[in-house]
Amino acid sequence: MNVITHRDRAALVAQTADRLTALLGELIATQGRATVAVTGGSVGIELLAALADRDIDWQHVVITWSDERYVAADSPDRNARQAREALLDLVPIPAENVRELPADDGTPLDAAAAAGSALLESLGTIDLTLLGMGPDAHIASLFPGMPGVLQPGVAVIAVTDSPKPPPSRLSFTVGAINASDRVWLIVAGADKAEAAALARSGAAPETAPAGTAQGREETLMLLDAEAAALLEEDGR
Numbered sequence: 001m002n003v004i005t006h007r008d009r010a011a012l013v014a015q016t017a018d019r020l021t022a023l024l025g026e027l028i029a030t031q032g033r034a035t036v037a038v039t040g041g042s043v044g045i046e047l048l049a050a051l052a053d054r055d056i057d058w059q060h061v062v063i064t065w066s067d068e069r070y071v072a073a074d075s076p077d078r079n080a081r082q083a084r085e086a087l088l089d090l091v092p093i094p095a096e097n098v099r100e101l102p103a104d105d106g107t108p109l110d111a112a113a114a115a116g117s118a119l120l121e122s123l124g125t126i127d128l129t130l131l132g133m134g135p136d137a138h139i140a141s142l143f144p145g146m147p148g149v150l151q152p153g154v155a156v157i158a159v160t161d162s163p164k165p166p167p168s169r170l171s172f173t174v175g176a177i178n179a180s181d182r183v184w185l186i187v188a189g190a191d192k193a194e195a196a197a198l199a200r201s202g203a204a205p206e207t208a209p210a211g212t213a214q215g216r217e218e219t220l221m222l223l224d225a226e227a228a229a230l231l232e233e234d235g236r
């Protein structure tokens, strides 16, 4: 995992938007398409908002989510709704390129997770998975000490007892995250400093799920200075 520290939250968001814009351009030029699993969370949504006025060929970008709150499609809690309002409704991305994880339409959560796994399989290799990180070092909806963290395989799983509301969620497994070519963790704020250090320390996945994230080609932890405060100098 390579660590890149930014001056502050605004610089983290702006420079990550630059980095992502450049990556999308490269991927579209070389392979004709770019597939990105985006994240909820305040930093993840700010990053999406920052992309709205960038020069990106949205016709050739496919978007999905590394996790989703299992709530109604129009709930303000839904990551996909927040992403639409911040970015996807503002740019010319084809509707079929926006591949949401299932919303709660009354389908049992396990069946929704199976539909999510089928969606994941249909997407093929994901070029980039974006992740936020909680102060408890959770990523996606994989929380410390919960069975989902250790669930094997490349799949979307049901999470029924998230310690952070809402309790019902869908989440990529660690295997699904790590099947991506690239994984970027985007982390801001002093309340994340301990978790960032723990994730970098080689702590067990049950303790620090964030430490297990590893892209096939690239793994970046992108932080602001506050979140990086407890990292060793040589780890920055």
Ligand SMILES: O=C(O)[C@H](O)[C@@H](O)[C@H](O)[C@H](O)COP(=O)(O)O
Pocket (backbone or CB within 6 Å): 039, 040, 041, 042, 043, 044, 131, 132, 133, 134, 135, 138, 139, 140, 141, 164, 165, 188
């Ligand atoms: O699923 C959730 O309830 C949140 O979205 C959560 O996983 C979030 O991504 C991280 O806690 C980082 O949040 P911030 O970006 O706000 O720091």
